[in-house]
Amino acid sequence: MTYPQPTVSRGAQEFNWLLGRFASDTPGVIDAIAVSADGLLVAMSVSLTRADADRLAAIASAVASLAAGTGRMYDLGSPRRVVVDLERGYLLVSAITAGLSLGLLARPDANLGNLAYEMATFANRAGSVLTPQLINELKTSLPA
DSSP states (O other): OOOOOOOOOHHHHHHHHHHHHHHHHSTTEEEEEEEETTSOEEEEOTTSOHHHHHHHHHHHHHHHHHHHHHHHHTTOOOOSEEEEEETTEEEEEEEEETTEEEEEEEOTTOOHHHHHHHHHHHHHHHHTTOOHHHHHHHHHTSOO
């Protein structure tokens, strides 16, 4: 038996397409997610399982929150991006809009300058279409 797939708006389709294209076409990127400030997954690249995407969303949200708290505590301003340098790769988190971040995993040979540029470009493209209603639709339309 098949179940009808939920219909999503053109804006949700475009955002998911942009995220998928970012993850597949940006050199060095392994996986990418969009996460809300409350730690909920908004969108994910197709190579991730839902469980892995949820875990990455929680981690990216926590990292973004720690960076924002540091900026407030020491009067350094809002974080532009956070880079966690790991033995076998990177975790990068960058704001897309207020309350929404892009999180990604990257290979150890990734060019961080290029990734920062591509993340900013993604935020500029995607940020213009995002509304609170669209973010809510994206959250509720994710596969289980």
